Amino acid sequence: MATNEELTEIKNIIARAVEQNPENSEIIKAFAPVIIKQRQLAAQSSLKKLDCSLIDKEKLKAGVPASRQINLFMPEDSLKEITLAMANAVKEGMPQLSENIDKISTLIGEGKINPADYFKSAADGENKAAGSWAKKLEISPSNTSFLMSLVGRVVLEIRAREITAALGAFDWQKGYCPICGEFPSIALIEEEGGKRFLHCSSCGQDWRFTRVSCPYCEKEERKDMEYFYVENKTQEAAFVCDKCKKYLVTLYRAGKIFARDMDVSAISLIHMDMLMQQKGYEPMTSCVWNVLC
Amino acid sequence: MQITRRGFLTLSGAVGGGIALSSLGLNLKPTQAYAEELDKMGRMKVAKQSTTICAYCSCGCGLVCSVDKATGKIFNIEGDADHPINEGSLCAKGAGFFDLTEANKHRLTKVLYRAPYATEWEEKDWDFAISRIARLIKKTRDKDFITKNAKGELVNRCESIGHYGSSNVDNEECWLMVAKSRALGMVYIDHQARV
Numbered sequence: 001m002a003t004n005e006e007l008t009e010i011k012n013i014i015a016r017a018v019e020q021n022p023e024n025s026e027i028i029k030a031f032a033p034v035i036i037k038q039r040q041l042a043a044q045s046s047l048k049k050l051d052c053s054l055i056d057k058e059k060l061k062a063g064v065p066a067s068r069q070i071n072l073f074m075p076e077d078s079l080k081e082i083t084l085a086m087a088n089a090v091k092e093g094m095p096q097l098s099e100n101i102d103k104i105s106t107l108i109g110e111g112k113i114n115p116a117d118y119f120k121s122a123a124d125g126e127n128k129a130a131g132s133w134a135k136k137l138e139i140s141p142s143n144t145s146f147l148m149s150l151v152g153r154v155v156l157e158i159r160a161r162e163i164t165a166a167l168g169a170f171d172w173q174k175g176y177c178p179i180c181g182e183f184p185s186i187a188l189i190e191e192e193g194g195k196r197f198l199h200c201s202s203c204g205q206d207w208r209f210t211r212v213s214c215p216y217c218e219k220e221e222r223k224d225m226e227y228f229y230v231e232n233k234t235q236e237a238a239f240v241c242d243k244c245k246k247y248l249v250t251l252y253r254a255g256k257i258f259a260r261d262m263d264v265s266a267i268s269l270i271h272m273d274m275l276m277q278q279k280g281y282e283p284m285t286s287c288v289w290n291v292l293c
Numbered sequence: 294m295q296i297t298r299r300g301f302l303t304l305s306g307a308v309g310g311g312i313a314l315s316s317l318g319l320n321l322k323p324t325q326a327y328a329e330e331l332d333k334m335g336r337m338k339v340a341k342q343s344t345t346i347c348a349y350c351s352c353g354c355g356l357v358c359s360v361d362k363a364t365g366k367i368f369n370i371e372g373d374a375d376h377p378i379n380e381g382s383l384c385a386k387g388a389g390f391f392d393l394t395e396a397n398k399h400r401l402t403k404v405l406y407r408a409p410y411a412t413e414w415e416e417k418d419w420d421f422a423i424s425r426i427a428r429l430i431k432k433t434r435d436k437d438f439i440t441k442n443a444k445g446e447l448v449n450r451c452e453s454i455g456h457y458g459s460s461n462v463d464n465e466e467c468w469l470m471v472a473k474s475r476a477l478g479m480v481y482i483d484h485q486a487r488v
Contacts, residue, residue, distance in 0.1 A: 023327035097317025193381035194374040231336040274328040
């Protein structure tokens with residue numbers, strides 16, 4: 001269970017982000033209840049344990065993420081409870097969505113929607129659950145996808161923690177997440193030592209990655225790696241790749257004085273997403289705050 | 294339940310497939326205004342980073358140099374965390390590398406000359422400096438050049454001039470300096486990095 005200290009810490013992180021980024025305060029405040037609930041649920045919810053012995057470290061070394069080796073979602077997972085709890089958090093942060101979210105919650109309560117179905121892959125490999133529910137039950141497909149992606153994060157965060165605890169240290173040299181296979185939403189370059197860590201907003205996993213390669217296309221560039229930064233706020237940066245035209249929002253040489261939540265940091269830097277997308281670059285991954293048009 | 298990678302990525306990227314932030318009913322105008330202001334005021338800067346090797350000692354630590362793309366000037370030099378030798382850390386000399394760039398206001402940019410017994414420095418051009426140095430070297434060498442030692446063995450050396458090298462020169466420059474020093478018969482040749 002999330003301790004009071006942990007909850008206080010995430011609330012303090014959010015309060016600091018609002019104070020430091022007044023231009024993005026409305027968005028940060030809207031996501032605040034969602035992030036707090038996700039952290040609470042990830043700490044509290046008990047899922048059936050994965051058989052982590054099925055994860056082959058050699059395959060990981062070769063770049064096969066855990067999600068391709070074992071199923072991270074199980075039918076026994078308490079997805080209904082997690083979804084209803086997340087629905088309440090969404091309503092608190094984004095009251096404009098209340099009507100649609102209430103409708104989805106009611107349908108889940110009545111058993112007409114089984115959240116687990118969302119996480120089953122369709123035969124053709126595309127997730128069509130939200131579209132199919134929308135047609136049958138007249139609910140917003142985008143709001144359903146939004147809610148379910150928030151639920152997915154809770155489950156995947158629990159799985160990421162479980163897998164890293166079971167495997168201990170393992171070799172991972174790819175630009176996508178070793179747990180879920182998603183590309184990073186934000187990077188951190190440490191103040192001391194200058195190591196780059198990538199962060200996956202799908203499961204919350206962080207991993208070290210070289211600074212001289214693009215995490216998306218793996219183009220190695222030892223000369224002339226371009227990045228954008230804000231004058232007098234050099235911590236706010238975005239690295240770009242001229243080959244794949246992707247960008248990665250980066251906290252450059254960020255200190256350790258205050259605790260940090262990488263998702264809150266990513267939301268706080270949403271103006272960087274806007275600027276990069278205006279310049280014609282695309283994010284490496286689409287998450288709930290960086291699809292802007 | 295079988296989830297393929299493609300299916301899974303569709304799941305985790307579902308929002309990107311259909312949901313824009315604006316569709317969540319959030320007001321993006323303050324963020325948009327801020328982003329536009331950053332752009333219009335020219336506060337968004339573009340930089341280039343290149344990796345290089347520290348010129349000081351023989352360790353060969355990795356560095357990352359950041360150059361402002363608009364001005365072409367270096368504005369930051371830091372240790373390269375991916376370099377196998379230093380893994381991002383630098384010694385005191387390496388950490389002070391930025392002071393070797395033109396950003397260091399104390400760095401001399403013109404030749405300064407103080408004549409014997411003078412108290413003031415005078416600005417001179419390079420032709421003056423190079424000619425004077427060459428003249429003094431030749432004069433000293435010619436005066437003190439030793440062709441044979443006490444045993445009558447051929448030595449062809451000059452013991453009254455020493456060469457003190459710099460870590461801030463590359464291999465080719467080092468070769469040139471050593472060749473020049475040997476040609477003059479110099480035997481006292483040393484290097485800053487050994488100190």
